[in-house]
Amino acid sequence: MTAMTATTATAGFLYPGHSAEDDFPRMEALLNEAGADVRLPLVHTDIGTDAHRVDALLEMGSVDRLTAVLGDLAPHRPGAVVWACTSASFVYGWAGAGEQVERLAERAGLPASSTSFAFARAVRAAGVRRVAVAATYPDDVAALFGDFLRASGAEVTGLRGSGVITAAEVGTWGRDEVLALAREGDDPAAEAVLLPDTALHTAAWLPDLEAAVGKPVLTANQVTAWEGLRLLGHGPVRCPAMGSLFG
Template structure:
């Protein structure tokens, strides 16, 4: 039976990762659909005020009908920064209200990272972020609340998702390498505007450890909500047998 998860994606940057992931997963026999709709982001800026507005529940629920009409069984807010900027309790309330409106299980990319880190056995992580330093630090705080030790945080100072969406393989590999730390069990790349789905095995081979990326963990979280244990080595350690 096909598992269908719907994603609310902010604006237009790396949304083509989702059909790519759907293809990879189904090529491994997963039987999934990953439909996506775009939310209105307002101001495209990695600033706390802009991110809090971007993640306002009214903006998210305005697009829910487009997803529920596609027969989805769960909904995920496919955004990291416009979730963790509310703090743990605020992000939980965002998800709770989204689930109530959709009358479906719901989550967000921020919570996906916390659960995915545990799934690959990572107690200590390094954060390699596209964000400015102050926003990256808020993500580290969020992970700390989940009981995950952050041993290094690297910000890149990129203000807009539009710019992040132009990054290719070389920039993504450089980001992961520069953000790694010898004490980290895994490296986290927390921006759904960043294309990563095409290079997940290559990233892990380059670093020699699990690499968790925003769109990857978002897809995994949606399938977790449906208890659908998809296995696909092209999707990295998170989708390997031991983590599934």
């Protein structure tokens, strides 16, 4: 764990279940090695039914379920909080996801956001508009993420689902599977490739992913950390190990 200083920026995360949460201490270490002086603590929410299915995702992202663990985050004294989940935010649609984070911010008394909004803002920050989505989800859930991105102003040139039902399975994917997902989900017209799902390990392979497709790659845990720092008003962090979003 990073030692806190008087200037340490702390963004707190509500993470559903247990799949790729070890990406967050890895990203914290990478950012601090780059001189950022940040902490990225997380607490786990109860996911209920582990299924990339609309009804299960709506329950997983209910505000009461999220705010039930805010007390566990309080000892870390975060300056902002992010719901570290893509599918259980975009499944509500643009307006519903906005209401979700507004209610979370009200309950937490802190600036708040979610991974879905992190993707929308990171796309703009990366200076791109045309994106391809390489998703772990079944096609119907992946399509809802495409709709969310279009509502943000992005153009979705390609969208690929992988049909994986559970976060538990996604969390077992290694480097080869993640690189294959990015390559297979890329589209020649896209300026960037997006890999949603915070259950997917990506923090160790961000430069490899970008090298594999020859363009920026934005992943769920990466943009979630970026969004937490943005909410804190943290200045730009140059950290090539975290991909071109931090470049």
